[in-house]
Amino acid sequence: MYSKILILNFPSSVAQKALVCQLTKKYDLMFNILSAKISNEKEGYMVLEISSGTKAGFNKGVRFLKDQGVSVSSPEHQIYKDEEICTHCGACTAVCPTEALHIKRPEMEIIFDKKKCSVCELCVITCPSRAMGLFSAEAEEAI
Ligand code: SF4
Numbered sequence: 001m002y003s004k005i006l007i008l009n010f011p012s013s014v015a016q017k018a019l020v021c022q023l024t025k026k027y028d029l030m031f032n033i034l035s036a037k038i039s040n041e042k043e044g045y046m047v048l049e050i051s052s053g054t055k056a057g058f059n060k061g062v063r064f065l066k067d068q069g070v071s072v073s074s075p076e077h078q079i080y081k082d083e084e085i086c087t088h089c090g091a092c093t094a095v096c097p098t099e100a101l102h103i104k105r106p107e108m109e110i111i112f113d114k115k116k117c118s119v120c121e122l123c124v125i126t127c128p129s130r131a132m133g134l135f136s137a138e139a140e141e142a143i
């Protein structure tokens with residue numbers, strides 16, 4: 001299974017089209033919406049985790065989006081959790097919009113699932129111990 005988080009920017013001309021649904025219908029891709037919003041100018045922004053059986057299938061889907069005028073990029077940064085510093089206070093789970101940070105019960109341990117992270121950085125500014133941070137991801141073309 002090939003899986004990757006991508007940032008999609010939709011110009012206003014295509015923001016109302018159900019392009020992302022076509023990834024499933026036409027290209028047999030699975031997607032998980034980690035974050036989505038639309039600006040006052042009707043431009044769309046979405047962070048998706050897209051999964052495919054093969055990298056070739058993934059690339060075909062991304063090519064389709066680009067051909068429709070969607071700007072596709074990879075997050076420039078990634079989030080890390082410093083397990084040595086984390087006190088498992090749980091503050092970050094209250095702000096994490098994708099449940100990438102969640103509580104494992106009954107241990108009450110705070111788990112970071114990097115695959116679900118939309119790199120919104122809310123945990124970085126919330127964590128009182130500075131256990132959450134950013135590092136530069138390698139520059140990588142989405143396709
Ligand atoms: S807010 Fe910081 S210290 Fe608290 S659980 Fe989250 S990562 Fe750990």
Ligand code: SF4
Binds near residue numbers: 096097117119124
């Ligand atoms: S950056 Fe932090 S708050 Fe935002 S999705 Fe990732 S783990 Fe959750």
